[in-house]
Amino acid sequence: MAWNEPGNGPRDPWNSKRPSNNGNGLDDVFQRLRARLGKHGGPGGIITIVLALVLAWLLLSSYTIVDARQAGVVLRFGQYSRTLPPGFHFKLPQPVETVTKVETTRVRSLQDSVRMLTRDENIITIDFTVQYQVNDARAYLFAVDDVENTIAAASEAAVRSVIGRNDMDTILSGEGAALVSEAGQALQKTLDSYHCGLQVTAVSFQNVAPPAEVKDAFDDVNKAREDKQSIENNALAYANKVVPVARGDASRIAAEAAGYKAERIARAQGDAERFSLLLKQYKAAPEVTRKRLWLETMEQVMAGNRKVIDGSNGRTIINLPPTTPASPAAATVTTDDASDKGNQP
Structure with a gap:
């Protein structure tokens, strides 16, 4: 039978006495809620439910707990209000005040590998690592849009400025520690000018080497430099051994010559004196x-x-x-x- 055919059965869509699907409808749910909230039911029960939910939401959003490793930045209607230290704090409920927690003790790191040009126009590849922490949670959140890209660009600029002021020999020699310290100071100065709330804790160079295309040539140069240094050290050691001996011989020869001179002078003076006495006697007899x-x-x-x-x-x-x-x-x-x-x- 079609749905619009007349009839008195339960399938008649126009039958107002149709069963309520075993009591599982939405009306039954509301009836049970009204029965629990009050005997009278009505719109007042729904309002009570809403008020209870709102009150619970207000209570749960009126406080915050800031961890010992964090700092809480409080925004009131989207504007900065204050910074909360670690601990339990009360605040106005959302959406009046919201809290953004920032980890201030965690050490973040950035690694990069770039090719740079030295002062003597040589290309060098440097792998460097930068470690930093957040020392101002407010500045960290609102001073710059992208903190990671900002510190990456600032780190590369600081390293390039240091490398560009030094020659290849200086960079590859034992002065790496001084260059790392100089790069860290330059990076911190740049971040301070951005007011981004970051503190550089360490800068390190993992690998400082020429490009792979010219590595063999640079290895030959380094080997020649080492050979030169070895020869100079050997020559210096030989000079330290020979020069004192030669100086001793020179002092001995000078002393012997001085003695011989004194002897010859004394002998000549004695002969002259004897001849003078003999001449005096010869004149007399x-x-x-x-x-x-x-x-x-x-x-x-x-x-x-x-x-x-x-x-x-x-x-x-x-x-x-x-x-x-x-x-x-x-x-x-x-x-x-x-x-x-x-x-x-």
């Missing part, structure tokens, strides 16, 4: 002085040579040794000649 000088000379000559005396019946002959490189010329002196020469002045 020439004959006696000549004879004395001859005798002293013969005494010196004869004292240094071997003598042979013939005791036979003939003239006594004194044979002097033959000539040698270390001895004077050989001579034969007879006693007669000696006596004759003794009579000469």
Whole structure:
């Protein structure tokens, strides 16, 4: 039978006495709620429910708990009102006041790898890490739109400014700590100018190396630099060993020369003094002085040579040794000649 066919059965859509689907309709729900809230029911029960829900919502949104690692920023109708320290706090319910919690003790980090140009126009690749914390929750939320991109750009700019002021040799040498400190100071100065409420805690360079395309050439340069330093160190060690010895020898030779000089001067002065005295005696008694000088000379000559005396019946002959490189010329002196020469002045 079609839906519009007349009839008296339960399928008749025009039958006002149609069953209520076993009491599971929306009216039954409202009836049960009215029965629980009051005997009279009516619109007052619904209002009571709404008031109860509103009161519960007001009570639950009138306080907030800020964790020890956080700071709470309170907005009143969307405008900044105050910053809450850690703890339990009362506030006006939403939507009058809302609280945004910001972690201030968590250390955030940023890593990046960029290619930069040094002062001597060399390209270098640097992997750096920046660690930072929030020291002003209000500025962190409202000073800049995108904190991550802001600190990334500021970090790259700070590192580029430091690298661009130094040569490749300085960057690759042992002055990396000074460059890292300089980059951290430059980054903090930039963030302070943005008033973004961030505090830089650490900046580090993980890898400082030339690009892979020219790495072999730079390795050769570094090897040559190390060889140069090694040769210079060896030369310095050799100089430290040889120079003191040479200085000692020079001092010894200078001392010997000074002694020899003093000796020669003293000897010359003595000879001059002796000659002056001898000249004075010669002027006083020439004959006696000549004879004395001859005798002293013969005494010196004869004292240094071997003598042979013939005791036979003939003239006594004194044979002097033959000539040698270390001895004077050989001579034969007879006693007669000696006596004759003794009579000469």
